[in-house]
Amino acid sequence: MARAHLTAGSELDNCSARAAGCDFSGYDLDLDWAIALIKKSNATRIGLQAPEGLKRALPALARQIEEQTGSEVIISGDPCFGACDIDMLLSQEVDLMLHLGHAELEEGPKNVIFLEARVDEDLTAIAAKAASFLRAKRVGVATTIQHVHQIDQALQALRNCGIEGLIGPAGGRIRHAGQVLGCSYRSVRSLDVDEYLFIGTGRFHPLGIALATGKRVVTADPLTGNVSEIDTDPLLRRRFAAICLAKEARHFAILVSKKPGQRRMSLAKKLKALGEAHGLQMSLVFLDNIEPDRLVNLGAEAAVSTACPRVALDDAAKYGIAMLTPPEFEILLETREWVRYAFDEIEDGPAL
Amino acid sequence: MARAHLTAGSELDNCSARAAGCDFSGYDLDLDWAIALIKKSNATRIGLQAPEGLKRALPALARQIEEQTGSEVIISGDPCFGACDIDMLLSQEVDLMLHLGHAELEEGPKNVIFLEARVDEDLTAIAAKAASFLRAKRVGVATTIQHVHQIDQALQALRNCGIEGLIGPAGGRIRHAGQVLGCSYRSVRSLDVDEYLFIGTGRFHPLGIALATGKRVVTADPLTGNVSEIDTDPLLRRRFAAICLAKEARHFAILVSKKPGQRRMSLAKKLKALGEAHGLQMSLVFLDNIEPDRLVNLGAEAAVSTACPRVALDDAAKYGIAMLTPPEFEILLETREWVRYAFDEIEDGPAL
Numbered sequence: 001m002a003r004a005h006l007t008a009g010s011e012l013d014n015c016s017a018r019a020a021g022c023d024f025s026g027y028d029l030d031l032d033w034a035i036a037l038i039k040k041s042n043a044t045r046i047g048l049q050a051p052e053g054l055k056r057a058l059p060a061l062a063r064q065i066e067e068q069t070g071s072e073v074i075i076s077g078d079p080c081f082g083a084c085d086i087d088m089l090l091s092q093e094v095d096l097m098l099h100l101g102h103a104e105l106e107e108g109p110k111n112v113i114f115l116e117a118r119v120d121e122d123l124t125a126i127a128a129k130a131a132s133f134l135r136a137k138r139v140g141v142a143t144t145i146q147h148v149h150q151i152d153q154a155l156q157a158l159r160n161c162g163i164e165g166l167i168g169p170a171g172g173r174i175r176h177a178g179q180v181l182g183c184s185y186r187s188v189r190s191l192d193v194d195e196y197l198f199i200g201t202g203r204f205h206p207l208g209i210a211l212a213t214g215k216r217v218v219t220a221d222p223l224t225g226n227v228s229e230i231d232t233d234p235l236l237r238r239r240f241a242a243i244c245l246a247k248e249a250r251h252f253a254i255l256v257s258k259k260p261g262q263r264r265m266s267l268a269k270k271l272k273a274l275g276e277a278h279g280l281q282m283s284l285v286f287l288d289n290i291e292p293d294r295l296v297n298l299g300a301e302a303a304v305s306t307a308c309p310r311v312a313l314d315d316a317a318k319y320g321i322a323m324l325t326p327p328e329f330e331i332l333l334e335t336r337e338w339v340r341y342a343f344d345e346i347e348d349g350p351a352l
Numbered sequence: 353m354a355r356a357h358l359t360a361g362s363e364l365d366n367c368s369a370r371a372a373g374c375d376f377s378g379y380d381l382d383l384d385w386a387i388a389l390i391k392k393s394n395a396t397r398i399g400l401q402a403p404e405g406l407k408r409a410l411p412a413l414a415r416q417i418e419e420q421t422g423s424e425v426i427i428s429g430d431p432c433f434g435a436c437d438i439d440m441l442l443s444q445e446v447d448l449m450l451h452l453g454h455a456e457l458e459e460g461p462k463n464v465i466f467l468e469a470r471v472d473e474d475l476t477a478i479a480a481k482a483a484s485f486l487r488a489k490r491v492g493v494a495t496t497i498q499h500v501h502q503i504d505q506a507l508q509a510l511r512n513c514g515i516e517g518l519i520g521p522a523g524g525r526i527r528h529a530g531q532v533l534g535c536s537y538r539s540v541r542s543l544d545v546d547e548y549l550f551i552g553t554g555r556f557h558p559l560g561i562a563l564a565t566g567k568r569v570v571t572a573d574p575l576t577g578n579v580s581e582i583d584t585d586p587l588l589r590r591r592f593a594a595i596c597l598a599k600e601a602r603h604f605a606i607l608v609s610k611k612p613g614q615r616r617m618s619l620a621k622k623l624k625a626l627g628e629a630h631g632l633q634m635s636l637v638f639l640d641n642i643e644p645d646r647l648v649n650l651g652a653e654a655a656v657s658t659a660c661p662r663v664a665l666d667d668a669a670k671y672g673i674a675m676l677t678p679p680e681f682e683i684l685l686e687t688r689e690w691v692r693y694a695f696d697e698i699e700d701g702p703a704l
Contacts (some may be wrong), residue, residue, distance in 0.1 A: 077639030287429030297407035
């Protein structure tokens with residue numbers, strides 16, 4: 001087959017088939033589009049990969065594809081944390097692989113089709129509610145892949161309240177204007193504003209915006225209707241404690257992810273050299289999923305994760321040892337000042 | 353560098369450097385040999401991979417290699433279950449990778465050096481003790497990689513007791529005459545004997561011999577001194593119960609391992625077709641480490657593992673659903689009779 005390199009989202013904006021999209025755990029995925037593409041490509045071996053939240057739908061989807069196209073479907077059984085986490089071995093095993101839920105990053109195999117997951121929740125009401133929490137008349141607006149196709153609704157609602165909303169450009173690993181990723185805030189950092197509105201679920205992305213920009217961030221969840229201001233202080237206090245704890249350690253493991261979009265080997269090697277120059281024992285450890293049991297037998301007293309920033313920032317509590325981000329390791333070594341604490345970004349991260 | 357393709361064990365038998373081997377958790381590994389090889393190869397990036405039992409030694413070994421050769425060492429942080437489980441991505445990241453503890457299988461990247469782990473326990477006493485448990489005057493003798501270099505001691509001790517010990521040949525994934533693997537008993541099956549003596553630790557290998565040959569097996573542990581006869585009945589009863597439990601299931605996941613020496617995709621596809629021909633819903637699932645949480649969101653009511661046979665036979669209790677081997681799935685479908693129950697072997701397995 002001709003190897004396809006398409007993103008569902010980019011074509012779907014103007015695609016009438018979109019209305020036929022199926023509901024997967026509240027997400028809208030354009031399966032008719034995908035099935036038409038499979039038929040057109042003559043692919044006979046199809047791979048399916050999805051994050052845990054969408055995985056339950058995969059067996060039925062596999063059967064649907066097999067029945068409608070006559071192809072053979074293989075499901076990726078490993079965890080999937082984002083478009084940074086493409087199942088490379090499955091993509092090599094099949095003609096065409098559908099990666100569900102995430103927007104494409106720049107890198108990646110040519111036979112992987114990204115079927116973005118979208119939530120068709122109107123953003124007008126939540127943006128109007130958030131407007132009363134904003135102080136500036138000109139704010140940066142950002143959201144995640146689930147809502148970015150409706151960001152114009154939010155901008156219009158803000159305009160109706162006399163607020164100009166600006167969105168950051170696509171570029172690098174950010175596929176859509178106005179989108180942020182847990183590991184990349186370059187789009188919002190480029191905006192000349194003093195305040196941000198994040199629309200979406202969870203606190204990780206708005207915390208990232210606040211730490212990456214140093215500006216006030218209001219976060220608004222379109223599903224719950226909750227609006228609040230982001231306070232970075234609790235996270236920073238926890239991170240300060242982790243750095244203090246790691247100061248006791250003499251043997252550090254520097255973790256490098258095997259996931260294609262998280263693999264920062266050269267950064268890890270620089271950190272290893274930096275630690276050794278400070279008299280520390282440093283082990284370079286290459287692994288796929290970072291789990292507590294992976295670290296037990298390596299005997300390291302602390303670790304630095306160069307993988308997804310969430311490993312250290314979201315999951316710190318599950319590890320028996322201090323888990324730092326690269327900028328936090330610099331703070332520990334006093335090559336970076338605490339007041340210059342930086343959120344770890346995989347792209348546009350602090351030069352080391 | 354010239355890509356090396358050597359096995360430590362095969363050269364070490366005549367290698368004076370062997371006496372300089374280091375003790376790793378009771379195992380003898382020839383590090384001087386490995387370091388000399390690294391120096392000779394001019395490799396500058398070295399990978400280290402080991403099973404959990406040897407992993408604690410890796411950070412110190414890494415430092416030793418770095419200090420003595422000036423090379424840079426990367427440790428594999430993923431679990432490692434055998435020579436079937438080569439860290440392919442790490443082998444691609446380095447010039448030379450040392451895989452500790454296991455004997456080489458036939459397949460595998462050319463830049464991986466297998467540093468076999470050996471236990472220098474004399475086998476004379478345990479074989480002499482086992483002789484009194486044997487009924488035949490001509491028995492098959494088998495052991496694992498840790499002891500195979502001393503199997504002649506066992507054969508001599510048996511001879512002294514008037515018993516002829518025969519060992520199966522190397523071949524296929526069996527590297528040494530007299531060796532068995534958890535997944536391969538071809539070497540012992542080829543022997544024309546009515547009884548076997550297994551020398552080694554654990555009950556999985558002697559159970560495998562008993563089920564693969566249908567003959568009486570005496571197992572003798574050189575570390576504890578325990579000798580006993582293998583009874584396959586408890587395992588067979590548990591497996592019968594698992595097959596009965598799986599009969600309630602309508603949706604099966606067929607698990608295919610990504611590990612290079614466990615990847616039986618074509619077998620899995622045959623099983624999927626077989627299940628579908630019997631009216632079952634079948635999902636083909638491709639994954640690295642098989643863990644209970646990998647199966648939760650796939651919603652399958654039972655699974656068939658085409659990976660390492662230990663997944664179903666040793667670890668069944670940890671899964672929330674019935675986990676069968678391929679021959680057990682055939683029994684469930686009544687394409688194989690229960691009286692023809694077969695131990696799942698990756699090589700020489702039952703033709704499907």
